[in-house]
């Protein structure tokens with residue numbers, strides 16, 4: 001039996017990059033997966049690829065910063081699959097700029113997507129996860145996995161909005177673990193280092209070289225490196241792990 005057989009997962013930002021790799025990995029491990037992003041066509045294309053592993057997948061257009069859309073998404077997933085066991089808050093954006101020149105709009109867009117979006121989905125799935133029961137009636141709970149960033153731990157010049165949002169995700173993760181632990185709902189975060197994706201491909205070559213100089217494993221990470229860590233946190237192999245921030249960064253920051 002596959003490790004996530006019978007489980008239902010929501011993955012935000014699943015149309016491409018790290019989120020798409022996470023959706024594929026969870027499906028390979030046997031989970032049914034709901035994929036969310038703003039661009040429905042891109043999300044549907046990824047959902048088709050996810051179905052190739054034999055798993056069930058649904059695609060939805062959702063802006064994670066919009067309460068009504070988030071609540072409607074959770075309702076639709078419950079109607080289709082009947083339960084939610086795994087929530088992966090992965091959707092994220094950057095709008096970089098030095099603090100002195102950062103606009104309110106760039107601050108709000110990044111914090112609303114990265115931090116508020118994580119809060120909204122966590123709040124929406126908490127109750128359905130509390131209702132999950134094992135055959136013997138004990139609380140089965142669920143696993144919430146937030147994608148933060150190495151710079152949410154270290155800070156980074158030119159990313160006040162992004163680092164504050166990712167630092168907020170770290171403390172939100174620890175609080176949710178404390179609030180929901182008694183219901184067997186675990187909440188952990190993964191802090192990726194430099195992972196190859198649309199988000200990082202556009203960075204200047206000299207900046208990429210500077211990052212590489214600080215990576216002991218001497219390669220940039222792949223989306224699948226993050227997906228493997230998510231699959232572990234999603235399943236029972238990590239059943240005594242909660243409130244943790246797991247760095248997957250090639251040794252970039254100890």
Ligand code: NAP
Nearest residue numbers: 013015017018037038039063064091092149194195197199
């Ligand atoms: P990406 O390739 O730019 O993909 C971002 C995903 O998020 C897309 O599916 C995008 O789809 C979705 N998204 C953005 N805003 C959204 C919104 N408001 N509502 C719903 N979906 C939204 O980024 P990535 O590199 O895979 O990054 C994924 C996560 O890892 C992010 O949280 C990022 O901060 C984090 N991370 C990445 C790295 C890295 O090196 N790549 C390092 C550390 C942390 P739509 O545009 O269609 O909505």
